Amino acid sequence: MKSLETLVNMRSSLEIKAIILGTVSGLAAVGIAFAAGEIIRPKAQPQPRPPSSLAEKSAIPPADTPEQQGYSLFLLNCAHCHGNDARGDEGPDLHGITKSDARISSIIKNGIKGEMPKFGAKLTDTDVAALIAFVRSLKDS
Numbered sequence: 001m002k003s004l005e006t007l008v009n010m011r012s013s014l015e016i017k018a019i020i021l022g023t024v025s026g027l028a029a030v031g032i033a034f035a036a037g038e039i040i041r042p043k044a045q046p047q048p049r050p051p052s053s054l055a056e057k058s059a060i061p062p063a064d065t066p067e068q069q070g071y072s073l074f075l076l077n078c079a080h081c082h083g084n085d086a087r088g089d090e091g092p093d094l095h096g097i098t099k100s101d102a103r104i105s106s107i108i109k110n111g112i113k114g115e116m117p118k119f120g121a122k123l124t125d126t127d128v129a130a131l132i133a134f135v136r137s138l139k140d141s
């Protein structure tokens, strides 16, 4: 009788071992899956600033210079066609313009028929000079 009892005990302890083993390996599998998920899941990247705002920033000249005055005038009179960053919109990009100051001055004062309004009546010579200084400050980067 005693030997049968031992046998039963042995069997049940084997079963318990099997259950424990099963549970442990199950947990390990969950753990591995979780770890893999951690590795594979891409980390949230901070959104890069849109290039347009960077370009706009680079078009803003230092304060208290003719270029800065020109930039203010540009935002009021020209930006809706040439873009806030002077990179062009309806009007062309003004970066790296090769025309002479006299030619630019004439374009601003007299306009371009059917393309660009004339500003001769609205802007003073100082204003036009400031606008040219601003256009010249635009680096063709």
Ligand code: HEC
Pocket (backbone or CB within 6 Å): 074, 077, 078, 079, 080, 081, 082, 090, 091, 092, 093, 094, 097, 098, 099, 104, 107, 108, 112, 115, 116, 117, 119, 131, 135
């Ligand atoms: C109504 C839209 C409009 C406004 C406002 C405007 N422009 Fe223009 N501008 C144009 C267009 C369009 C052209 C191109 C015309 C062409 O190529 O025939 C142009 C051409 C020019 C050019 C010659 C560019 C080149 O490479 O030949 C200069 C310089 C210029 N604009 C400066 C200015 C300035 C400075 C102001 C503000 C005082 C201004 N524009 C306002 C539309 C505009």
